[in-house]
Amino acid sequence: MMGDRLRFHSVIRNTGPKPVEGLTTWINLLEVDPGNEQPMDLEDWSAHKAVTRAELPPGKTLESEWLMRLIKRGVYRVVICVASRNRRRVFTSPTVEFRVTQKPVVQSRRILPVAFGVPLMIGLIMLLRRFCPYRVSETTDTLLMLCVAFFFFLMSRRSGAHPLGG
Amino acid sequence: MLIEADHISIELSGRPVLRDVGLHLNEGEVYGLLGPNGAGKSTTVHVLLGLYSRSSGSVRVMEQDPELRAPAMRRQVGVLPERAGFYGWMRPEEYLQWYAALFGGARFSIPGLLERVGLADASERPIGEFSRGMRQRLGIARALLQAPKLLILDEPTNGLDPRGRREIHDLLRSLARGQNTGVLLCTHLLDDVGRLCDAVGIIHRGRTVLEGPLSEVLARKGGGRSYRVRLETEGPPENATLPTGVHARTLSKRWCLVHITAGAPTRPSRLWKYLLETGWRIVEIHDAGGGLEEVYLKCTRGDDSARVGDER
Amino acid sequence: MNPVFLIARKEAGRLLLDQWALAWLLAFSAVLSGFALLLVSNAELSLLDNAQVVYMMAGTVMSAGAIVAVILGCDAFAGERERCTLTPLLLAPVSSRELLLGKALGVSAAWGAAYLLAMPYLWAVGAGGQDLVQAIVYLALFGTPVVLGFGCLAMAFSAKTGNVITSLVTSLIILLLAASPLLIGPGLRGTVIGRMFDALNPFAAALNTFDAVVIDNETFTKQLVRLTVTFVWLGITFAVAYCAARRPRFR
Structure with a gap:
């Protein structure tokens, strides 16, 4: 689902008799939705895009973790590529396919009360101060603000989400 | 202090x-x-x-x-x-x-x-x-x-x-x-x-x-009080005598300026009575300022550079 | 009561009692509301990644908070001078250091109010994801020195010039330069000067931290250099404000 994180684990082993020098390994993401096949720019998906190693001795392995955040709905394949300084050939891993389902991130039922409620609250305080400037004490204003805070708290309980996340 | x-x-x-x-x-x-x-x-x-x-x-x-x-x-x-x-x-x-x-x-x-x-x-x-x-x-x-x-x-x-x-x-x-x-x-x-x-x-x-x-x-600054006085006649009576500290000067045909210097024993009300008794035919009297105002105007007029040493 | 707290209490009390200060809080909330409504009304933006949305909102809160701090900072000395209330303050047995600290606490109170006002907005856009708490904590940690630094800079101009418009324009230009990394294009940002500007710019430091922590899940220890940049910025601007407030222009 959009917003979730996936972790891919890659193992690169030098099966040859000589050390591999100037090793570079990177992750690729391909969108494979019918009619929309394209390589993805990893900019928003992952900060962890490549690993380099000066030398990989024979028989040794290079293990890497690739963290990816799911940004957009669709069907995708991940492939890990390896290249070295002296060989022209690029080695690729088997691909892993996954599907990202859409989830609206920004929900109007949360945003609308806040976007209209907060300015309205300040506007109300301004009106109160304008029309009865010396009857409304600081305490009244503070109480008003606390009431609004309580309103938000109740609203968050009703929508089943904790105001601080989750 | x-x-x-x-x-x-x-x-x-x-x-x-x-x-x-x-x-x-x-x-x-x-x-x-x-x-x-x-x-x-x-x-x-x-x-x-x-x-x-x-x-x-x-x-x-x-x-x-x-x-x-x-x-x-x-x-x-x-x-x-x-x-x-x-x-x-x-x-x-x-x-x-x-x-x-x-x-x-x-x-x-x-x-x-x-x-x-x-x-x-x-x-x-x-x-x-x-x-x-x-x-x-x-x-x-x-x-x-x-x-x-x-x-x-x-x-x-x-x-x-x-x-x-x-x-x-x-x-x-x-x-x-x-x-x-x-x-x-x-x-x-x-x-x-x-x-x-x-x-x-x-x-x-x-x-x-x-x-x-x-x-x-x-x-010290002679800050008395001045009055503009209008007379019925042209100028004050001849040989008019004035009390100590009082000076008169003709301004025009029927107007003259009467000045009471600071510290003079004569009060204005008594002065007018005295002048009327001695033949001044007074029609009207206007306060022409003087006192502190006169001192102030004197002190703040024109170039002061020469005055500083004199006054302080 | 200590004069610092007396002055700070007056400044903070004004936020709730003066129409002018309330109007700025209203403007602040209107900016956040506008941004939140844009997110919900635009089909593409509403599908943005949760972390991306929270990062954008945190950046907006810090930018709007810095503008409010600049406005209040400019009013701290020049506004008081123009309303003829600075002379009575200078005539009270209050040292320039106490006066400046009181004013700085007042700006902090305004930032505190703005930060609290931003909480419902952050919750509204970020409650569905896992990045909300990080955003709230890092906004407090990195946003506070950046915002207060701009407040102090505005106070310095305000005390020196004694003119609200002059100090406001000068402070806002500096804020815009710092807050718009786009002004120097990607090519220039790659150069030594561009990289230096990015490294020394407290605004960029805070924004890059939000990006690194909220989107890329980097650890706190990796942000220490950027945290140092923001606190050095606060220290420098406070020192400049202190020098300017020793003899503020009051006539």
Whole structure:
């Protein structure tokens, strides 16, 4: 689902008799939705895009973790590529396919009360101060603000989400 | 002595503003600091309060140098600045309590003080709704919060109605006489100075051109009173004799100027009676000024550079 | 009570009592509301990644908070001077250091109010994801020195010039330069000067931290250099404000 994180684990082993020098390994993401096949720019998906190693001795392995955040709905394949300084050939891993389902991130039922409620609250305080400037004490204003805070708290309980996340 | 300032000079933005100012104020004395607009009265006050650093000269306020011990000195000085500003969203009592707290608390009861300056009825209104005169009264209350030994008031009766002006005069007089408070009054209103002050100083173009007790200044500078008198006849009677200290001069056919010098024993009402008895056929009399006004105009006219040495 | 707290209490009380200060809080909330409504009304933006949305909102809160701090900072001395309330303050037995600290605490209170006002917005856009708490914590940690630094800079200009418009324009230009890394294009940002500008710019430091922590899940220890940049910025601007406030222009 959009917003979730996936972790891919890659193992690169030098099966040859000589050390591999100037090793570079990177992750690729391909969108494979019918009619929309394209390589993805990893900019928003992952900060962890490549690993380099000066030398990989024979028989040794290079293990890497690739963290990816799911940004957009669709069907995708991940492939890990390896290249070295002296060989022209690029080695690729088997691909892993996954599907990202859409989830609206920004929900109007949360945003609308806040976007209209907060300015309205300040506007109300301004009106109160304008029309009865010396009857409304600081305490009244503070109480008003606390009431609004309580309103938000109740609203968050009703929508089943904790105001601080989750 | 509450204020002892000699030969103060100061430059602001490279321009000399005060060149040679002196001011001496004793306890229980009301001192009128006079001068034309831009003469340096407010700058002098700011130097006395340590808000400006002087280029030269010496200043002692309450025996302290205001530049070195400004916070300590300010606890004993009440000030009404040239333009009294307040926080409009506060009520007067709230504001005075807050301002007094900066000094460590008020020495007077704040409601009593508001009553004393005539603001008891307005204590529930926010200051933002106050008229200029009410703000001026609140400024005076603020200056009095600490029961100061020295009061410095810049144009205190600005914006006040005649009754308010009279009340402030009475208040200042009672402070000076009853509580031995020294009052430095910066003003353009010569009438205020004439009514209230024991001593006077005149600043012109950044220099003190005259300073001393009011009576001495008037006597020394010949600050008498002049009247324009219209006669039925052409000129006063021939061989007319005038009392000591009274001089007459013909202005036109039927107008002449009668001048009573300062310190002369003759009072105007008696003079008119005497003149009528000696054959003056007076039709009307107009006050042509004189007194302090005359002294002030003399001191602040034209180039003062030659006058400084003569007068001080 | 200590004069610092008396002045700070007056400044903070004004936020709730003065129409002018309330109007700025209203403007602040209107900016956040506008941004939140844009997110919900725009089909593409509403599908943005949760972390991306929270990062954008945190950046907006910090930018709007810095503008409010600049406005209040400019008012701290120049506004008081123009309303003729600075002279009475200078005539009270309060040192310039206490006066500046009181004013700085007042700006902090305004930022505190703005931060609290931003909480419902952050919750509204970020409650569905896992990045909300990080955003709230890092906004407090990195946003506070950046915002207060701009407040102090505005106070310095305000005390020196004694003119609200002059100090406001100068401070806002500096804020815009710092807050718009786009002004120097990607090519220039890759150069030594561009990289130096990015490294020394407190605004960029805070924004890059939000990006690194909220989007890329980097650890706190990796942000220490950027945190140092923001606090050095606060220290420098406070020192400049202190020098300017020693003899503020009051006439």
